[in-house]
Amino acid sequence: MITATVTGAFLLAGLFLFFAATVGFLRFPDLYTRMHATGKGDTLAMLLCLIGLAVFNLSDSPTWPGLVQSVKLIFIAVFWFIASPTATHAVLRSAFESGVTPWTKDGKVIIDKTGDGKES
């Protein structure tokens, strides 16, 4: 009973973060803010969901194979906790070097890489 509650709480928290990240991904105005929404919400949501599922698996089958499966789930979470910021950073650096300009409210260019004062 208590493990079901814990699993449900973790999964619902992860689902809420997935929802928030998706809303931010659809509605934010430019690439960098969208990356801000997904790069963080994604990572924490995956961590919460996998911790909840590992707890459920451990209580559902308390044997050695069940323990190994739970450890694998935690390993996926830890791996993604390292890998997702790395991938986001790589995409962001690639976008910045390619000349994607950040959005501003009045359309003025803050970071001018090309030097002609226009949006590329």
Next chain:
Amino acid sequence: MVQFFLCTALVICLLIFFCLYRAVFGPTVFDRIIGAGFVGTKTVILLVLIGFIYRRIDMFVDLALAYSILNFIGTLIIAKYFLKKGVHEHP
């Protein structure tokens, strides 16, 4: 508990469907990369949930592990490719 997992999987499917909008109609190519990576992340959770629904978690956890590693490597390689090549998009 299986019904709860099923509902969670359905909600995640709906979120993937919304996320595909940005992956298809994204203004820049990097939006598409991020959208594909986001869909891949949710697919990992979906695979683990399908494993719990079908009671074959011993098989699906390895699939999820391999899928997460492939997702990471794919995003990294595409980002590296566009870092070298650059995007030439003139709207």
